[in-house]
Amino acid sequence: MKIKVLFKAILIILTTSLIHGQQNQPNVLVFYVDDLRAELGCYGSKTALTPNIDELAKDGVMFNKAYTQQAICAPSRMSTLTGLRPETLGVYSIFTPLRSVHKDVVSIPQLFNKNGYKTVSIGKVYHHGTDDKNEWSVYYGKEPNTYNNPNNIALIDRLKSEGKRRVKGPAFDCAAVEDEAYKDGRAAKYAIETLEKLKDDKFLMFVGLSKPHLPFNAPKKYWDLYDKNKFKIPSREKPKGAYRLAFTNWGELKGYYGIPKKGDLDDDLTRDLIHGYHASISYIDAQIGKVTQALEDLDLRKNTLIVFMSDHGYKIGEYGAWCKHSNEEIDVRVPLIISRERNYKKRKTGKISDALVENVDIFPTLVDLCGFEGPKFDGKSILSIINKPNKKVDKVATSLYARGKKIMGVTATDGRWRYTEWRDSKTHAVLDAELYEHKDDLLSFVNLSGNKKYLKIEERMKALLETQFPRNKTFLQNDQPRK
Template sequence: MMTSMRLRTAFLLSLFVLCFSFNHSVSAAARKPNVLFIAVDDLRPELGCYGASHIKSPHIDQLAASGLLFNHAYCQQAVCSPSRTSLMTGLRPDSTKVYDLDTHFRKTVPDVVTLTQQFMQHGYRAVGMGKIYHGSLNDKASWNAYPTVKGRGYQLPETLTAIRERTKGLDVKKMGWRQRSKLTRGPATEMADVPDQQYRDGAIAERAIKSLQELKQSQQPFFLAVGFLKPHLPFVAPKKYWDLYDRKEIKLADNRFQPKNAPSYANTNWGELRNYSDMPAKEDLTDEQQLQLRHGYYACVSFTDANIGKVLDELKRLELDENTIVILWGDHGWKLGEHNGWCKHTNFENDTRVPLIIRAPGMQAQGKTSEALVEFVDIYPTLCDLAGLPLPAHLEGTSFKPLLTNPQRPWKPAAFSQYPRGRVMGYSMKTDRYRYTEWQDRKSGKVMARELYDHQQDGAENENIAGKPDQKPVVKQLSAQLKKNWKGAVVPD
């Protein structure tokens, strides 16, 4: 009798364990993946994982080693708000009509469902912090929560005193962002021996860690967007990140001159750089000033890398990493003296090419690099595809989920960017070999100027060859391709 009861108990226990294991595995399989969405301001693809051995970026490099790195990813317009708007809406600038830092997309496409809204509508909790949309143009409808973050920019007392004197008696909070930012800018660089969290990006990392801990307690899948500000100007970072680099070993750009035969539309001024208190109003920078800026940019890249590492470490510590899609992107490229330019605001490769790394549960292409041409408008459909969400009809990009299985499979023949110059719009197309740009009158569509750069012969884009007689067939073919595929090139089966 006792033996029979023991056998029955053992059988029931085994059956319970089997049922629990089965239900647990079914639950795990049905569980939606989380998303950790890391945005970095003004980050160009000059990182260790992109072959830049002089840059200290161990945490981003580690992410690339466990994910898929895109070597030819491009933004839709090389300036903050249009770029971020295109990524978050899945629409190109011509569709959002957002070409500047003042226009909010809710005024032009008021009913568009943003990336995070799509996730929210399918059971996700969307939390954002730092800079996801541009500055004052955040979108409340895109978030369940957007916690404020402490920390500030400048730390040195002499800088803060000078800014206080400049703004004394003024109600800075009521000013437009352009006027406010100009009055509150100090030098273009700062090195302060302070803890990471005193600077804003360090505080953002701390808040992201806290948010992960809070989200861990919920059974609801999450979309956590973390937007780091550096290496955007001013280049301010704790001293220990400056100390990672020896100024004597930093090199200036090789091509500190305008591209030969480039139309005036192609080039730009220095953007916001001249507004900083230690930058010249008109004349060129000295070599020492250029080295200072490069040193500051590199220090900020390493500072952001460290903050990203802290967030990724916490994701792993909380055992969330195996069921979380991690995507890291920089909103556009940046010039560090190339073409005698600084900042962004052009259609050149330096400005439009961006870092993009993704890691997804169960992906096969871990530690691989893809040479496929991908665009920011592709990110929205890709994340939906990976999470098993339906794709809204308005999307103008293509999911690159297939590349996570086969990174070298045939893909889109071109990627597209654009930039306005008053009455003309520059439409730019990157193929596997060329960058071709047409500057078109925005009313008539008439082509006012053309650019053609052969990346097999001139990867730095130092000579525009569009006007050369022997390039006429190439220009004709690329012009037709630009017109045909502007809304998005077709992916081959």
């Protein structure tokens, strides 16, 4: 009899605990931004105007040492959405959809669907639409870039009439139009409409904002926030002693109309592009403000955790280079802000964390937050850091970048020093090494590898690198050829 009573009591406790846990599972809203470096007011930018993102930082925890696993769209996004590193997935290029090589890997939307959430993808979330469509309850795919300046529209029409294939317009566009005339304005509109429909459901929503990815297309009012002539031209000097393949020829930018195929850009065009990058940032900042205001208006903020993140960093003329595609600090360091749901009584606001965290940590963190049973991850939960921002866990954050199939660049940071090795993919021989100090700056101009003064630091960084990338490591290769 006593056993039956005890069993019944335990059952009641477990059932009550389960119901309580389900009730307390928060909604999750992720702003996933493309090509955004830590060029924001809250990160100390002297030029970028980002009031809405700055307010989000005041309402949560801003991570000062967050890193992506590879500075290119497709692999970095796969890594975030699976919690697995590029070297685990074996994908290092933009030409290989995740599901073409990994049918059974569990993604964030799949796990949340399984656990009763409505899952929403808006805009660019995965790089490939073929990875997206079947994993979400609600799906608004990424849209093509639009131009609204009449001169640019006429130019593109002319190029098409001349039989040009894969026509890319200019690298920037400015027109006196409403936000919805460009795709990120429409993404914000879809997000708000979907929130209104799902306000009584548990939801996971990814809002993929494409700017400030090229082309830098944004309404004129965001361009008007800045004076082009006040932008400083970055130094075109490359780090002394850098590996010959440390940088690319930034072909991504050179594919746009009006960009010289060879040599550095002149100062006037450089300022136009820097201006466009900043206008694009302010444009997406406004869209984030609209969506977060909708959360408030719908009384959803009290039970919604917000993640603001970027897939990788970016160069706008620094080192005489553009775009990403490298192991440099400016390309692998990313902005990351996490603001807990308002009804979490112990939530931290206005805090800055210097803990080393990585984009690959997002999935395990959401699993920890919601109390799910998750798959095996390469990342780790940073929920304890969100709750205690001064806490430090990892001693190293790592990234990589392949140069074709023959050379792999692997890199590690301890938050101040960055050590990179370029290895022969077959023999594992170290072809070259780089050591840079990034105490207070995203840039560093002298490779200190081999300098006797920094020998102990280099040995320590080598050891940290090898915790993730052992010297004899063979890298899985699942990349498919470009079609």
